[in-house]
Amino acid sequence: xxxxxxxxxxxxxxxxxxxxxxxxxMATVQTLISHYPEGKQKSALLPVLHIAQAEFGGWLSPEVxxxxxxxxxxxxxxxFEVASFYTMYNLKPVGKCVIEVCQTSSCWLxxxxxxxxxxxxxxxxxxxxxxxxGMFTLKTAECLGSCGTAPMAQVGASYHENLTYxxxxxxxxxxxxxxRLRSYTDMDYHNTL
Amino acid sequence: xxxxxxxxxxxxxxxxxxxxYREHGGYASVExxxxxxxxxxxxxxxxxxxxxxxxxxxxPTGLKWSFLAxxxxxxxxxxxxxxxxxxxxxxxxxxMEVIPHALIEGMITSSYxxxxxxxxxxxxxxxxxxxxxxxxxxxxxxAAGWLGKNILGTDFSHDCYVQVGGGAYICGEExxxxxxxxxxxxxxxxxxxFPAVAGLWGCPTVxxxxxxxxxVCPIINMGGEEYAKIGIGKSTGTKLISASGHIxxxxxxxxxxxxxxxxxxxxxxxxxxxxxxxxxxxVVAGGSSVPILPTExxxxxxKGEPRLMSYESLGDGGFQTGTMLGSGGFIVMDEDTxxxxxxxxxxxxxxxxxxxxxxxxxxxTGWMEKILKKFLNGSAVESDVELLWDIQSKIEGKTxxxxxxxxxxxxxxxxxxxxxxxxxxxxxKKFVDVSHYNRLNKIVA
Numbered sequence: 001x002x003x004x005x006x007x008x009x010x011x012x013x014x015x016x017x018x019x020x021x022x023x024x025x026m027a028t029v030q031t032l033i034s035h036y037p038e039g040k041q042k043s044a045l046l047p048v049l050h051i052a053q054a055e056f057g058g059w060l061s062p063e064v065x066x067x068x069x070x071x072x073x074x075x076x077x078x079x080f081e082v083a084s085f086y087t088m089y090n091l092k093p094v095g096k097c098v099i100e101v102c103q104t105s106s107c108w109l110x111x112x113x114x115x116x117x118x119x120x121x122x123x124x125x126x127x128x129x130x131x132x133x134g135m136f137t138l139k140t141a142e143c144l145g146s147c148g149t150a151p152m153a154q155v156g157a158s159y160h161e162n163l164t165y166x167x168x169x170x171x172x173x174x175x176x177x178x179x180r181l182r183s184y185t186d187m188d189y190h191n192t193l
Numbered sequence: 194x195x196x197x198x199x200x201x202x203x204x205x206x207x208x209x210x211x212x213x214y215r216e217h218g219g220y221a222s223v224e225x226x227x228x229x230x231x232x233x234x235x236x237x238x239x240x241x242x243x244x245x246x247x248x249x250x251x252x253p254t255g256l257k258w259s260f261l262a263x264x265x266x267x268x269x270x271x272x273x274x275x276x277x278x279x280x281x282x283x284x285x286x287x288x289m290e291v292i293p294h295a296l297i298e299g300m301i302t303s304s305y306x307x308x309x310x311x312x313x314x315x316x317x318x319x320x321x322x323x324x325x326x327x328x329x330x331x332x333x334x335x336a337a338g339w340l341g342k343n344i345l346g347t348d349f350s351h352d353c354y355v356q357v358g359g360g361a362y363i364c365g366e367e368x369x370x371x372x373x374x375x376x377x378x379x380x381x382x383x384x385x386x387f388p389a390v391a392g393l394w395g396c397p398t399v400x401x402x403x404x405x406x407x408x409v410c411p412i413i414n415m416g417g418e419e420y421a422k423i424g425i426g427k428s429t430g431t432k433l434i435s436a437s438g439h440i441x442x443x444x445x446x447x448x449x450x451x452x453x454x455x456x457x458x459x460x461x462x463x464x465x466x467x468x469x470x471x472x473x474x475x476v477v478a479g480g481s482s483v484p485i486l487p488t489e490x491x492x493x494x495x496k497g498e499p500r501l502m503s504y505e506s507l508g509d510g511g512f513q514t515g516t517m518l519g520s521g522g523f524i525v526m527d528e529d530t531x532x533x534x535x536x537x538x539x540x541x542x543x544x545x546x547x548x549x550x551x552x553x554x555x556x557x558t559g560w561m562e563k564i565l566k567k568f569l570n571g572s573a574v575e576s577d578v579e580l581l582w583d584i585q586s587k588i589e590g591k592t593x594x595x596x597x598x599x600x601x602x603x604x605x606x607x608x609x610x611x612x613x614x615x616x617x618x619x620x621x622k623k624f625v626d627v628s629h630y631n632r633l634n635k636i637v638a
Binding site: 035037040042044045046049050074078082083085086087088089103105106108109110141142143144145146147148149150154157158159184185 | 268277278279280281282283286313317318319320321322325354356357358359360361362373374375376377378379394435436437438439443444445477481522524526530534535538539541542545546548
């Protein structure tokens, strides 16, 4: 291997060979690349990273970032510098459902802090932590553009708005019983309770 | 009832589909422009309309278009800024989600004016589900021949694509957005060169907000002069306002510019007054970056005239007694709200979102957050108010992009208008969040 991504996690060379998009994901990646002029395929990096994160367990390991670099014919460090800049890319393993509660002005004015405390209690974790069963990670987020329907939380592609304690409880039970990985690229979007 | 031009059909069932959108007059501006007008005539109508950028800066759109360089043999691009991230703002999300074809129609008509064969809609990554809605609408438009080769049998061909971001407020700054669209970190570029000369991949590029582009459709349909008759003075046309906070009816409202602020807040047609029977304390009128104003100054100017929802009236008095229309992110706070804590949430936001390129912003936003945290944990001293003032004054005007100002202005305004509240917290050595009654009441009840 030549240059490798130096992420926050150790690089496991043996895993690198196993990482490959399935045909459907690869087709989407190729379509995305076709949206840009010849030689400008690097432009597809942000959307391709979203697909990679959804396909490979909800986070971007150094090996996955290396793989994305090989597809877009760019240097691994070009992938890492982007993945580490934007908030939506996880550089460490996370739970299957990442609950992101907005905490900026309007959401704070309407009780976001109470919602965060409630989730902490319900899942027995603090902000930034993952539940023992690996199901939930709780994060705070800065303004998600849902100020008129505050307080709100994003889980994958879904916006959950006008939250109450009851809604949060229902939501957690729903995700727990479904038990699957929720990603930003989920088609089951805008699942407002 | 004010006049509506953008979301007047938002309650029509299935208006997000091409068929229903067409039944309600959709794509008329494309037909009119491509069949009866030259590109320069389209630009002239936009100039005559007086339309100003709806993303926050309020720069005249027609003028921005006229700056576009047109060298032979070089591609030109239109890029739509749908990276809506200014706290308090959610109008573009609403427009794209409910009437996606209004944006696509505007993209085609505007691209025709600019001679752009390709355009991109850059949507913030968190709005992934919105991007899907817009993508579906684009696919419909291609299938019906509104996009692709030789649109309406003319020589004009156009491709329009969506790109999602990765989560970064700074990408709402146009040069950072272009960097991001090129697959890089969202670090703003030094201007000049301006995007109109060297933008996406170094090619001449126009970057416009979602609402600005959608407004081009009614302008072409009715003519620029007719559009300019709506509104007041140099604030022509209509504006989408995102209303949030302690009001009875939060949501997106389309207003005719010039509507009195008092009517907007208290009438049943709009915000419906302050919830829980409380009194109003302050308003942030145009997104988190613009100066906060106390009730007396948001309802009336310092001269005692009624404050209007317009660029000029909200700006009346400068930053001493006025504010800005900005993005139209209208955040209302009731009498129990702690201005100190609200400012903390803003400052935490700017610290989180600073790209880190310029030291005054990178370091200054962090220090302001730390000092405000001292107020919240009861360890602030009176001189910390002066210190905050000093730091914000050393960020403003000293950074590559306007995030520096955006971070500094809210701090300056909060101290300017609510200095005693900061001093009281510092003197009492404890912070009591008096507003901490159960804010979730409104939903539980």
